[in-house]
Amino acid sequence: MTYGGTCLNVGCIPSKALLHASEMFAEAGHSFGELGIQVSPTLDLPKMLEHKDKTVKANVDGIAFLFKKNKITGITGTGTIKAAGTVEVAKADGSTETLSAKAICIATGSEVAGIPGVDVAFDGQVIVSSDDAIALPKVPKRLVVVGGGVIGVELGSVWSRLGAEVTVVEYLGKLLGSMDADVSAQFQKLIVKQGIEVKLNAKVTNVVRNGEGASVSFEPVAGGAAETLEADVVLVATGRRPFTKGLGLEELGIATDRVGRVEIDAHFQTSVPGIYAIGDAVRGAMLAHKAEDEGVALAEILAGQAGHVNYGVIPAVVYTSPEVASIGRTEEELKADGIAYKVGKFPFTANGRARAMLHTDGFVKVLADKDTDRVLGVHILGHSAGDLIHEGAILMEFGGSAEDLARTSHAHPTLSEAVREAAFAAFSGKPIHA
Numbered sequence: 001m002t003y004g005g006t007c008l009n010v011g012c013i014p015s016k017a018l019l020h021a022s023e024m025f026a027e028a029g030h031s032f033g034e035l036g037i038q039v040s041p042t043l044d045l046p047k048m049l050e051h052k053d054k055t056v057k058a059n060v061d062g063i064a065f066l067f068k069k070n071k072i073t074g075i076t077g078t079g080t081i082k083a084a085g086t087v088e089v090a091k092a093d094g095s096t097e098t099l100s101a102k103a104i105c106i107a108t109g110s111e112v113a114g115i116p117g118v119d120v121a122f123d124g125q126v127i128v129s130s131d132d133a134i135a136l137p138k139v140p141k142r143l144v145v146v147g148g149g150v151i152g153v154e155l156g157s158v159w160s161r162l163g164a165e166v167t168v169v170e171y172l173g174k175l176l177g178s179m180d181a182d183v184s185a186q187f188q189k190l191i192v193k194q195g196i197e198v199k200l201n202a203k204v205t206n207v208v209r210n211g212e213g214a215s216v217s218f219e220p221v222a223g224g225a226a227e228t229l230e231a232d233v234v235l236v237a238t239g240r241r242p243f244t245k246g247l248g249l250e251e252l253g254i255a256t257d258r259v260g261r262v263e264i265d266a267h268f269q270t271s272v273p274g275i276y277a278i279g280d281a282v283r284g285a286m287l288a289h290k291a292e293d294e295g296v297a298l299a300e301i302l303a304g305q306a307g308h309v310n311y312g313v314i315p316a317v318v319y320t321s322p323e324v325a326s327i328g329r330t331e332e333e334l335k336a337d338g339i340a341y342k343v344g345k346f347p348f349t350a351n352g353r354a355r356a357m358l359h360t361d362g363f364v365k366v367l368a369d370k371d372t373d374r375v376l377g378v379h380i381l382g383h384s385a386g387d388l389i390h391e392g393a394i395l396m397e398f399g400g401s402a403e404d405l406a407r408t409s410h411a412h413p414t415l416s417e418a419v420r421e422a423a424f425a426a427f428s429g430k431p432i433h434a
Ligand code: NAI
Pocket: 012, 115, 116, 146, 147, 148, 149, 150, 151, 152, 154, 169, 170, 171, 172, 176, 177, 202, 203, 204, 205, 237, 238, 239, 240, 285, 286, 287, 316, 317, 318, 319
């Protein structure tokens, strides 16, 4: 047993270790030459997986260390809530321990949801979820990814860079469904250029083992002839659902919504007083930092302080190459809500640092209120987008305007200047360098 849940053990951390390593491999093979470095890299997959495992270990050990340092008692076992204030833990040796507490917090996260309406026989080797797709012992020749959401494009990118022929089959008419459509369209062009095949508006209706491999059947969402793809490995990445089995929710009468999320009030309290819930088990984005923010807010509330999470300002990042990052509202959402807005855009091709680094793909897009200039959303496709997005996060947290960002001095030459230029474009109608 290790601490850290999905994020540290089989999610964010291992996938980022593989994304970084495979990106380095791809750059060494494709763009080092242009920088005047002649190399022909060869893949050592066991070593790459070892790097991933070491990264995971350092992180989960870090949590155990912090528990000790902060005098937090960790108990290993399966917990069931027996009543408000009582948790029973079943341990591996068959014994049980009953714990009493003033407050109980459900933070049990989520599990792989599978494909709605399709019986998927996950076997961990050929038909896999993200849990196993971070540990494939060899590079599959053909990888079919069902679902073009975050996991699909991140892990699809990893194995494509390492040599797999990757096809992503997505139900919607765009990849990364919740992202700004401009960003999503440009992102799709870039990953297709990288060699990933994308099939949109395609509903997967069956995934079955077929000898050593598997077949994936799908049909056009609008109707039409079905198609079948053969694969050596199929990654099913069609979403996750709250993991609350065996917790005792039904017995206690803790209310859940139609997709099984624990219902909570504005202070994270469930329908049973004294029992709280946070993270993937409740409504909102299934993101580690959202869960973390909720955990901090709940601790503050329980300590008698005013804990609060600003759900309108939670960044979302896809760690592909280039990265995709977003905060606040998309252009589509503003249109749907009838909010008058201004758009400022700036491409990385016009940024000196990006040119020096050969990372000129993508752009920054700032959306601001048409009348007040208040920034309503920032969307970035580009190298280090996941770091750059925090300019928008801090600005929006303080209710800042595009002019505030545009008039803030930015070091030259940095990628951040592209964020400033997009803010200039939003507030004055034109970036400085245009
Ligand atoms: P997702 O919800 O992001 O994407 C699932 C995709 O599968 C959707 O685009 C959906 O339209 C598609 N789909 C569903 N049924 C289908 C069918 N029958 N045929 C074809 N396509 C179908 O879910 P994903 O990628 O599994 O990720 C799960 C959760 O984990 C998400 O909430 C995500 O935000 C989170 N996550 C976040 C990461 C990050 O922050 N970088 C990394 C990985 C996961």
